[in-house]
Amino acid sequence: MKNLYQVDLFEEKGFTRKQCPLCKDYFWTLNPDQVTCGEPPCTEYTFIGSPPTSKYKSLASIRSAYIKFFEKRGHSHVKRYPVVARWRDDVYLVGASIYCFQPWVTEGIVDPPANPLVISQPCIRLTDLDNIGRTGRHLSCFEMMAHHAFNFGKITVYWNNETVRLCFDFFTEELKIPEDKIVFKEGMWSGGGNAGEDFEVLIEGLEVATLVFMHYRQENSKLLELGNYIVDTGYGLERILWLSTGAPTLYDALFADILPEARKMLGIPEPDPSIMSTLSKYFGKIDASKTDIEKSYREIASLVGMSTEELKSTVIPLENIYAVLDHCRALMFMIGDGVVPSNTGTGYLARLLIRRAVRKLRALSPDVSLVDIMSLSLKYWTNIFIEYKDLVDTILEIVDLEEERYNKTLKKGEALVKSFIRKKLEKKEKVRTDDLIYLYESHGVPPDLVEKxxxxxGAEVKVPQNFYELLAQKASFRKIEKEEKIPLDQKLLEGESETIPLYYKDPYLFKFTAKVLKIINGKYVILDRTAFYPEGGGQPSDTGFLINKHGERIRVNYVFKVGNIVVHEISPKDSTKLEEGELIEGHVDEQRRKQLMKAHTATHILLGALRRVLGPHVWQAGAQKGVNRSRLDITHYKHLSLDELHKVEMLANKIIQENRKVHVSIEERTKAEQKYGFVLYQGGVVPGKTLRVVNIEDWDVEACGGTHCRYTGEVGFIKIIRSLRIQDGVERIEFTVGEKAVEYVQKMERSLKEIADTLGTPVEDVVHSVAKIYEEYRELRRENERLKEKILEMSKDKVLEKGTVLGEFFVIVHEIEATEFRDLLKLAALIVKEKPNAVTLLYSRRNSDAVYLILLGKTASKKIDARELGQEIMVIAEGKGGGKIDMFNGKGQYLPEHMLRNKIVEKIKTLTNVNKG
Incomplete structure (x- = not known):
């Protein structure tokens, strides 16, 4: 291939190729005086305060100009994709515009939505999380404007020459930037599984675009020729805005309309622009995540003529509010596109941003919540991205709930961290980065709080400057799930023909004829065609039987799929009843199949109802269809109320009564995505050029490989049994359908009738009667507690009589009959209240074991540790227990009172200076 860095434009215009004396990279320029490559740290920003263009000064105007420029030059404008990459199984979030077309378009499997195309794609990239707010330029959320061309086989659109010319013309003709200010720096780019040579486009020290000539596939750190030639460009919308305004930082340009209000809310004065300009230029020349920040602050303070502390008091509050505004913008896209904060996947990344924003806000003001700043942010950004206007309340509710949960976590975290660090000190171990990650991920405690x-x-904790970057990197890529183990060596199927799936052609076909192609290991049967549905997509396989030429039945126990071959599992004892090459008659268990079809259709109906009742943030997180019961797991930020479940159930059954048509079609992937959107992937990523689309008329549409009813009315009835919180951010709906749903309701009805009969009351009065009985029960229990208190008070005096004085301690060892542990605790509390110097051991027999409680009075606990006494008892009782300095409880073998008394007295003498003779 011709050197991709040598393009016609450079020759026409007279560009010179030079090597940067600092980084040693090559670059192209029209400026004869240009020495360095034009990129920091080799070059300083020179546009701040003196922008090279001022034609457009808003995001909207720059975006519009860019799209129109490329539309005039033959590009079709493609609507933005969601920031959640639901069409991919390797990444969670869209990190560049090309992610929208990987892998299906870039691999040549499907056609692009247009060719060439222009797009302005919001992206989320958390690899520089710790730099955001500090460097003046880093963002977690940015808009990548791009023009793409896909050259497949004989289809040639354009390549490197035209790409460079289009870029050059946009900046010089549309933005009116002088030609000699544009530098093209040679490099190599990789991302999302592909790679290629590239040009970084630099103007006055700022990288404003990257032009990638993608023709490699990345596999195991190797570059393999892709076979396709793809123009992958990325123009930073926010960076071009910064370039056009010459603002002190990118944040001042991007958040110009909301930054003054945010500063006012937090009491942050407007900074001296020269200080922020110096800061941007300084951090533009270094990698802030790998630099000693304190040293950087000292150097910047020296440059602006301030003390280090004075500088920090000025810039750190601004760094924090910049980061919070950035995170709020990212969260609008993430939550708006269906992310629910949780401890896994995209939810983990959303929670990471929320918690980081909360910590930064806490450093600024205890009175301003993240919801306050989020509300300000949404008010502005939803006027630009109007698709999120209807979701503002939901986004704010989610953020508010997360902030509340996090504040509770922080309150609990201090004691936990103290205990954790003390154990480290006892073992003479240091708190490592892995420990900080553990404390954050398992207990929600941020590293700065651990350090504090x-x-x-008296312990030292060193927090990595790129801590949050480490967390984000760890969670940004999907873990490839292990494929379910197939009970058959796939090599045994090599060379076999694909099975014709009759269950797709007619899901109501329960009887068919087929030819036996192969019998493997005496139990696996391959037919040339089949109506038996193989297990997949959360739907169990069909069962039934085969009839051979002699009229004998062979039971089909399980059906699974290997590639495009359907395998029928039979009992080994029946293998002699079949011969390869013979014609058989297949019979699918009709009742089972119909019930599973109803369950699968009901899953789609329920999902549509859940999204309408709860909101479009609801996505399927898993599903399992069953004959008797089924379940649907959804993403949601709180437990469903009974009222919400009733609304969902009512709406779902309304769709059944309307008897809507269920359309099934095979559609080309790109066209299906354009037609229906990415809600297609509710059930997960579906491979291939085409998608099998199941569309319940004006209700729910998904790419799905299961069997379904022709009309919703065939489902009959959906009954939601219950909802469970199976993990953070995921709710499980258990339900039953059709006749099984009716059976369930009848069973509940019988149970209710039995309760009514037992109470001797009509069914309609059961709730009132039970409430009345429960109140009577509670009153009796309260009376019982009052009597217990009196008995314990009387017992206290008797127990005190058995106490003995040991030096300055009053020792009591006594066995009592107690049905509950709390009775032991109450009695012990009464004793130590009266005798602050008491060392009390009370215990209660449980068959051959006993429950032991040691409680120390205030005076005694200052000189003895209850845990040391308790562990001594547990050794001889061969038991286990735990507690704190003034209380210990455990369980072990039953020991006689005299043995316990002797052991306690002996241990007290060992631990103190009490008469040891």
Whole structure:
């Protein structure tokens, strides 16, 4: 291939290729005086305060100009994709515009939505999380404007020459930037599984675009020729805005309309622009995540003539509010596109941003919540991205709930961290980065809080400057799930023909004829065609039987699929009843299949109802269809109320009564995505050029490989049994359908009738009667507790009589009959209240074991640790227990009172200076 860096434009215009003396990279320029490559740290920003263009000064005007420029030059404008990459199984979020077309378009499997095309794609990239707010330029959320061309086989659109010319013309003709200010720096780019040579486009020190000539596939760190030639460009909308305004930082340009209000809310004064300009230029020349930040602040302070502390008091609050505004913008896209904060996947990344934003806000003001800033942010950004206007309340509710949960987590976290660090100190171990990650992920405790607590107890904790970047990198890529183990060596199927799936052609076909192609290991039967549905997509396989030429029945126990071959599992004892090459008659269990078809159709109906009742953030997180019961797992930020479940159930059954048509069609992937949107992938990523689309008329549409009813009316009835919170951010709906749903309701009805009969009351009065009985029960229990209190008070005096004085301690060892542990605790509490110097051991027999409680009075607990006494007892009782300095409880073998008394007295003497003779 011709050197991709040598393009016609450079020759026509007289560009010179030079090597940067600092980074040693090559670049092309029209400026004869240009020495360095034009990119920091080799070159400083020179546009701040003196922009090279001012034709457009808003995101909207730059975006519009860009799209129109490329539309005039033959590109079709393609609507933006969601930021959640639901069509991919390798990444969670869209990190560049090309992600929208990987892998299906870039691999040549499907056609692009247009060719060539222009797009302005919001992206989420968390690899520089710790730099956001500090460097003046880094963002977690940015809009990548791009023009793409896909050259497949004989189809040639354009390649490197035209790409460079289009870029050059946009900046010089549309933005009116002088030609000699544009530098093209040679490089190599990779991302999303592909790679290629590239040009970084630099103007006055700022990278504003990247032009990639993609023709490699990345596999195991190797570059393999893709066979296709793809123009992959990315123009930074926010960076071009910064270039056009010459603002001190990118944040001042991007958030110009909301930054003053945010500063006012937080009491942050407007900074001296020269300080922020110096900061941007300084951090533009270094990698902030790998630099000693304190040293950087000292150097910047020296440059602006301030003390380090004075500088920090000025810029750190601004760094924090910049980061919070950035995170709020990212969260609008993420939550708006269906992300529910959780501890896994995209939910983990959303929670990471929320918690980081909360911590930064706390450093600014305890009175301003993240919801306050989020509300300000949404008010502005939803006027630009109007598709999120109707979701504002939901987004704010989710953020508010997350902030509330996090604040509770932080309150609990301090004691946990103290205990964790003390154990480390006891073992003479340091708190490592892995420990900080554990404390954050398992307990929600941020590293700065760990560092603060550690200082209080005399420990040193070093927090990596790129801590949040490490977390984001760890969670940004999908873990490839292990494929379910197939009970058959796939090599045994090599060379076999694909099975014709009759169950797709006619899901109501329960009887068919087929030819036996192969019998493997005496139990696996391959037919040339089949009506038996193989297990997949959460739908169990069909069962039934085969009839051979002699009229004998062979039971089909299980059906599975290997590639496009359907395998029928039979009992080995029946293998002699079949011969390869013979014609058989297949019979599918009709009742089972119909019930599973109803369950699968009902899953789609329920999902549509859940999205309408709860909101479009609801996505399927898993499903399992069953004959008797089924389940649907959804993403949602809180447990469903009974009222919500009733609304969903009512709406779902309304769709059944309307008897809507269920359309099934095979559609080309790109066209299906354009027609229906990415809600197609509710059930997960579906491979291939075409999609099998199941569309319940004006209700739900998904790419799905299951069997379904022709009309919703065939489902009959959906009854939701219950909902469960199976994990953070995921709710499980258990339901039953059709006749099984009716059977379930009848069973509940019988149970209700039995309760009514037992109470001697009509069914309609059961609730009132049960409430009345429960109240009577509660009153009796309260009376019982009052009597117990009196008995315990009387017992206290008797127990005190058995106490003995041991030096300055009053020792009590006593066995009592107690049905509950709390009775032991109450009695012990009464004793130590009266005797602050008491060392009390009470215990209660449980068959051959006993429950032990040691409680110390206030005076005694200052000199003895209850845990040391308790562990001594557990050794001889061969038991286990735990507690704190003034209380210990455990369980072990039953021991006689005299043995316990002797052991306690002996241990007290060992631990103190009490008479040891």
């Amino acid at each position: 607590i550690a200082k209080k107890i």
